Amino acid sequence: MDLSFRRAEPHDTTAAQAAYRAIIDHLAETVDYPHWHTENHPTPAEVAGWVEAGELYLAVDADETIAGVVVLNHDAADEYRNAGWAIEAEQDEVLIVHALGVVPDHLGLGVGRFLVDASIRVARERNCRVVRLDTYVENLPARRLHERCGFTDLGCHTVRYDGTELDQFHLFEYVL
Secondary structure, eight states: OOOOOEEGGGGHHHHHHHHHHHHHHHHSSSSSOHHHHHHOOHHHHHHHHHHHHEEEEEEEEEEOOOOEEEEEEEEOGGGGEEEEEEESSOOOGGEEEEEEEEEEGTTTTHHHHHHHHHHHHHHHTTOOOOOEEOOOTTHHHHHHHHHHHTTTEEEEEEETTTTTTOOOOEEEEEHH
16 A cells, blocks of 8 residues: 655644544444543544644545544653653653554555554654553554564553543553
8 A cells, every 4th residue: 555644734634533533433333442432532622633733644545545643742641751661761852652543444454554654754853762652451453563563562551641531551662
């Protein structure tokens, strides 16, 4: 599959919201590993905020159809400070991956791997020293993907996010 990776622009907001909605609806009909359906996450307002902040990135095909979405920034949950990371790094030296998802029509085509690899490239371009993320404990497909992409699984940690009762997440790290 021929994909490109780019930052979402304001004119992409509606399509990005629709992409996340398609993912959430698909999870409701199948297995909701990340619990996005049960948590109604992300909301259209969150997606719009990520676009406005320049943090939402898209995997798009030759027709500019969105195949996958991911949020990249330096914002980590407070609990990240107490994790046993391999290296110490300042906030601006750590790229945090959030809300990575593949649109249902593109599942099984390598889009998830493409998004992870592209996120690592962005981290290198920004001179980051490390890429970090967390994955809900029940999200086995995502955990396997991150391990296949070379991330180290630091095990299950309690991480609290506003608006959700989910608090058990695996922390992952990729040292650049």
